[in-house]
Amino acid sequence: MGHAESAALFVRDGARAHWHDQAGWWVRQRRDAGAKAVPDWEDLRERAEAIKAHALSNLAGYLEEFEANATRLGAVVHWARDAEEHNRIVHGLLAERGVKLVVKSKSMLTEECGLNPYLEARGIEVADTDLGERIVQLNHQPPSHIVIPAIHMKREEIGELFHRTLGTPAGLADPQALTEAARQDLRRRFLSAQAGITGVNFAVAETGGIVVVTNEGNADMGTSLPPLHVASMGIEKVIPRAKDLAVFLRLLARSAVGQPISSYTSHFHGPRKGGEMHVVIVDNGRSSLLGQGGFRRALACIRCGACLNTCPVYRRSGGYSYTWLIPGPIGSVLAPARDLAAHASLPFASSLCGSCSDVCPVRIDLHHQLLAWRREVAARGLLPAGKRTAMRLASLVLRYAWLYRLAGRAARLAMRVLPRPVLGWLSGGWSRQRELPPAPEASFRELYRRTRGQP
Amino acid sequence: MASRDEVLRAVRRGQPALVEHPGTAGLGVRFPDPVARFAEVVVEVGSACVRAPDLAAADRALRLLPVHRDARRIASLVPGVGGATFDPGAVADPHQLDGLDLCILPAELGVAENGAAWIDVRNFPHQALFVIPEHVAVVVRADSVVHDMHQAYERLRHAKGFALFLGGPSKTADIEQALVIGAHGARSCTVLLVGGVESTPGVRP
Amino acid sequence: MTTVGLFIPCYVDQFYPQVGLATLRVLERHGVRVEFPEAQTCCGQPMANSGCSDDARPLAERFLRVFGDYEYVVAPSGSCVSMVRNHYQPFLAGRTGFDHLRASTYELCEFLTDVLGVEKVEGRFPHRVGLHRSCHGLRELRLGAGSERNVKPFDKVAGLLSSLEGITLLEPSRADECCGFGGTFAVGEEAVSCMMGRDRLADHEGRGAEVVTGVDASCLMHLEGLARRERRPIRMLHVAQLLAGEG
Numbered sequence: 054m055g056h057a058e059s060a061a062l063f064v065r066d067g068a069r070a071h072w073h074d075q076a077g078w079w080v081r082q083r084r085d086a087g088a089k090a091v092p093d094w095e096d097l098r099e100r101a102e103a104i105k106a107h108a109l110s111n112l113a114g115y116l117e118e119f120e121a122n123a124t125r126l127g128a129v130v131h132w133a134r135d136a137e138e139h140n141r142i143v144h145g146l147l148a149e150r151g152v153k154l155v156v157k158s159k160s161m162l163t164e165e166c167g168l169n170p171y172l173e174a175r176g177i178e179v180a181d182t183d184l185g186e187r188i189v190q191l192n193h194q195p196p197s198h199i200v201i202p203a204i205h206m207k208r209e210e211i212g213e214l215f216h217r218t219l220g221t222p223a224g225l226a227d228p229q230a231l232t233e234a235a236r237q238d239l240r241r242r243f244l245s246a247q248a249g250i251t252g253v254n255f256a257v258a259e260t261g262g263i264v265v266v267t268n269e270g271n272a273d274m275g276t277s278l279p280p281l282h283v284a285s286m287g288i289e290k291v292i293p294r295a296k297d298l299a300v301f302l303r304l305l306a307r308s309a310v311g312q313p314i315s316s317y318t319s320h321f322h323g324p325r326k327g328g329e330m331h332v333v334i335v336d337n338g339r340s341s342l343l344g345q346g347g348f349r350r351a352l353a354c355i356r357c358g359a360c361l362n363t364c365p366v367y368r369r370s371g372g373y374s375y376t377w378l379i380p381g382p383i384g385s386v387l388a389p390a391r392d393l394a395a396h397a398s399l400p401f402a403s404s405l406c407g408s409c410s411d412v413c414p415v416r417i418d419l420h421h422q423l424l425a426w427r428r429e430v431a432a433r434g435l436l437p438a439g440k441r442t443a444m445r446l447a448s449l450v451l452r453y454a455w456l457y458r459l460a461g462r463a464a465r466l467a468m469r470v471l472p473r474p475v476l477g478w479l480s481g482g483w484s485r486q487r488e489l490p491p492a493p494e495a496s497f498r499e500l501y502r503r504t505r506g507q508p
Numbered sequence: 509m510a511s512r513d514e515v516l517r518a519v520r521r522g523q524p525a526l527v528e529h530p531g532t533a534g535l536g537v538r539f540p541d542p543v544a545r546f547a548e549v550v551v552e553v554g555s556a557c558v559r560a561p562d563l564a565a566a567d568r569a570l571r572l573l574p575v576h577r578d579a580r581r582i583a584s585l586v587p588g589v590g591g592a593t594f595d596p597g598a599v600a601d602p603h604q605l606d607g608l609d610l611c612i613l614p615a616e617l618g619v620a621e622n623g624a625a626w627i628d629v630r631n632f633p634h635q636a637l638f639v640i641p642e643h644v645a646v647v648v649r650a651d652s653v654v655h656d657m658h659q660a661y662e663r664l665r666h667a668k669g670f671a672l673f674l675g676g677p678s679k680t681a682d683i684e685q686a687l688v689i690g691a692h693g694a695r696s697c698t699v700l701l702v703g704g705v706e707s708t709p710g711v712r713p
Numbered sequence: 714m715t716t717v718g719l720f721i722p723c724y725v726d727q728f729y730p731q732v733g734l735a736t737l738r739v740l741e742r743h744g745v746r747v748e749f750p751e752a753q754t755c756c757g758q759p760m761a762n763s764g765c766s767d768d769a770r771p772l773a774e775r776f777l778r779v780f781g782d783y784e785y786v787v788a789p790s791g792s793c794v795s796m797v798r799n800h801y802q803p804f805l806a807g808r809t810g811f812d813h814l815r816a817s818t819y820e821l822c823e824f825l826t827d828v829l830g831v832e833k834v835e836g837r838f839p840h841r842v843g844l845h846r847s848c849h850g851l852r853e854l855r856l857g858a859g860s861e862r863n864v865k866p867f868d869k870v871a872g873l874l875s876s877l878e879g880i881t882l883l884e885p886s887r888a889d890e891c892c893g894f895g896g897t898f899a900v901g902e903e904a905v906s907c908m909m910g911r912d913r914l915a916d917h918e919g920r921g922a923e924v925v926t927g928v929d930a931s932c933l934m935h936l937e938g939l940a941r942r943e944r945r946p947i948r949m950l951h952v953a954q955l956l957a958g959e960g
Contacts, residue, residue, distance in 0.1 A: 056902070057901055057902045057903075057904070057905075060902060060904055060905050061903070061904035061905075064904040064905060064908050065904075067908075070908060071912075074912075078887070085860065085861070088861075088862075088863050089863050091863065092863075094862075094863035095862060095863055095864060363861065365890055365891050365893070365905075365909050366902070366905050366909075369905050369908050369909065370905055400764075401897075401898065401901055401902070402902060403895070403898065404848070404891050404893055404894065404895025404896075404898045404902075404906070404909070405762065405848070405849075405895055405896075405898075406848040406852070406890075406891035406895070407848055407849070407851075407852035407853060408848075408852070408861060408889075408890075408891070410852070411852060411859055411861035411862055412861045424761075424762065424764075424800075426764075427762070427763065427764030428764040428766055429764070430764050431763065431764030431765050431766070432764070432766075436763065436764065436765075440763060440897070440901075441765070444759070444760045444763050444765040444768045445765070445768055447759065447760065447768070448757070448760055448765070448768035448769070448771060448772060451723070451754040451755045451757070451772055452754070452771050452772065452775065453754075454751065454752050454753070454754055457723070457754040457755070461723075461726070461727045464727070465727060465728075481900060482899075482900035482901070482903040483899065483900055483903075483938070485903060485907075486903070486907045486939065486942060487907065487910075487935065487938030487939050487941075487942055488937070488938045488941040488942045489938065490724070490728040490729070490934045490937070490938065491728060491729075492728070493727075493728065493730055495730060496726050496727050496730055497721050497725065497726045497727075497729075497730035497732075497733035497734065498721070498726055498749070498751060499730075500730050500733075500734060501733070501734075501737075501749050502751075505749075
């Protein structure tokens with residue numbers, strides 16, 4: 054099912070759709086307050102965009118620099134061409150050390166690679182520790198938002214889930230109490246896990262360090278107790294210098310949830326005393342996107358989620374209406390690069406309002422990229438046949454003023470004389486919930502001619 | 509080796525022509541009273557803030573707080589502050605730190621724009637001490653407060669090991685965006701802002 | 714005397730001729746000599762937005778031929794003007810007259826404020842009016858600051874409207890959320906489109922608006938379609954009509 058069909062189902066439950074829409078809008082408003090509190094906000098965005106553009110233009114050099122410095126600090130750096138290789142490497146590290154339970158903080162990359170099912174099939178239990186991730190894990194669902202994974206669930210539903218899986222009292226729906234239950238459950242896992250897996254928000258070439266950002270402290274619990282830390286990062290996460298972090302960190306938490314800083318902005322420089330640290334650098338299609346001039350800017354994404362929260366379509370259709378793991382505007386520009394045919398509906402899951410581009414902290418031209426993907430869809434013959442024909446026909450008619458005038462008069466005449474049911478059938482999707490526009494007897498140009506004569 | 513070479517080759521093939529790094533100059537924010545601003549924002553991000561003229565006064569103020577009075581196992585990495593009852597250096601295994609009620613932590617600097625405190629664990633007996641305790645108190649010297657993150661990174665030369673910007677207690681809003689303090693890390697954070705005042709005002713909040 | 718080539722979008726020409734007439738009236742009242750080149754048809758946006766560049770190209774070329782010689786080109790539409798200024802580059806780059814065309818094509822309100830320097834518009838409109846900030850005009854032509862950005866607030870459209878005598882200009886609670894028209898999106902993603910439109914109407918009604926206005930008749934066509942189907946009394950009028958003293 055493409056986005057439109059899934060979205061139509063989502064919208065059918067009007068109350069729930071409005072609830073979901075309000076949830077996203079609320080976070081968007083928090084972001085606005087955060088942005089308005091920073092006088093140099095727009096300068097920051099421009100600078101962040103430029104730093105990322107520079108980084109991507111020297112990506113290989115920075116990856117090598119990062120590897121050299123990380124290795125010097127005692128981390129072991131691995132390289133994975135694709136998801137399968139990433140999973141094999143991670144599994145290998147865990148299996149060699151007899152790891153039976155691993156705790157994992159939020160990493161969309163590991164979701165993309167399908168790490169959890171891979172490990173579980175090989176006898177290793179994975180506990181996702183971000184509260185939202187843990188909720189969807191217990192519910193056997195993927196995240197529906199990249200920052201707020203369970204944004205689609207109501208507290209009563211989470212309460213019911215925890216009652217079934219964690220043994221909380223039936224009917225308990227208070228967020229504080231539910232969070233406490235998750236704290237207790239996950240603390241047991243933090244204490245018994247033999248390894249911790251994290252993502253990487255930023256990898257700094259100059260220092261060989263990585264930065265992992267959370268509000269919950271789950272990445273820190275997961276890396277300060279077990280002896281093994283595995284950090285999975287996409288190649289695009291590397292930035293040149295430590296000083297650059299100031300720019301991105303001033304933008305990240307404010308863009309995501311309107312906070313001036315997250316609770317834990319953790320800087321890892323090599324393993325901790327007596328521990329091991331492994332960094333897995335993953336390509337999985339990113340180098341290919343890097344080579345596509347019109348689309349490479351999407352690699353600048355710092356995964357703040359602001360574009361999801363502002364998107365009027367995402368808010369009213371939910372993460373599961375999208376055909377890829379990452380929904381919303383950023384997902385809709387990344388997914389087509391992986392499989393255009395499978396994700397052909399995503400560039401059209403947008404009214405091109407442009408709000409996403411204006412909230413993006415690194416100024417990715419998201420709505421222009423959606424338009425560019427539409428061109429790719431059309432060029433590869435993936436548009437629905439009816440649409441293609443209609444556009445061709447319309448273009449033909451519009452090339453000749455006399456033909457256009459004739460078509461216009463005929464259309465208006467039809468709209469005035471045809472019975473409503475026929476008009477409804479002819480106008481398809483438009484008329485299901487809307488009246489057609491008025492059909493005046495004279496067009497503007499006809500009135501102009503009558504009143505002004507020939508110019 | 510093969511994967512490394514292949515990935516780097518693919519990256520080199522795809523990367524665009526070099527564009528200059530724009531630098532980070534000309535950005536940032538300045539406050540008329542950065543220490544006062546820091547104290548305000550610390551509260552905005554969920555911590556309590558106690559201002560004290562010196563360490564001894566900070567210690568006295570801390571001991572009056574419920575978070576200290578109710579704590580049984582207390583560790584302190586700031587000599588003279590907190591009245592430690594437990595020495596984390598005496599345990600070899602950080603797992604045994606679970607159940608630590610309160611830990612007092614030293615910060616290298618504070619950031620006025622966001623209330624963050626930079627904590628470097630290099631001299632800590634265990635890295636986990638900033639996240640495993642039920643509650644934390646962070647000692648920030650007023651004269652170490654900088655205006656913004658750019659200034660912070662100018663000052664920080666972090667060579668090895670672990671450090672973090674701590675921006676308040678552990679928190680989450682994953683359940684219907686309802687803010688809950690105390691997810692997996694500390695349930696509360698008390699910032700002891702030392703210096704720059706004559707006496708210890710009432711604790712905020 | 715300033716000379717303007719009047720560009721009337723195809724759907725305004727066919728369905729909302731009064732908007733075209735109002736635009737003409739407003740321009741002439743401000744001392745502009747207006748010509749309407751009859752050879753014009755459509756800017757090609759529906760084709761371009763469907764990804765059909767090959768179908769849009771001939772219309773872009775035609776547009777340059779028809780309008781290239783005018784000192785200014787003015788249209789009562791943010792999205793059509795954005796098409797010319799921001800999206801014709803791939804079709805017309807390097808062609809004689811394209812740079813001039815791009816620099817001299819304006820939406821009506823920005824033409825009044827930026828070229829003619831108009832600050833106050835003579836006229837009355839003693840009604841409660843909800844301002845709908847059409848997306849392309851707002852975010853592609855920067856007719857206003859927008860709610861997302863941290864820039865000094867400004868709004869060329871609101872500025873002109875609020876100078877009308879007796880008008881009560883109302884802000885919806887979501888200042889610039891999209892109405893859901895989006896071109897073929899209105900049909901291709903009909904369910905979400907209509908929910909978005911209804912939400913906009915409810916927002917304006919909630920503020921007590923009798924009329925909703927904006928710079929794009931396409932947005933208004935979609936909102937009006939929803940309102941008329943549900944027999945909601947709220948009226949849609951284009952900004953040109955308010956400025957011309959209609960309604």
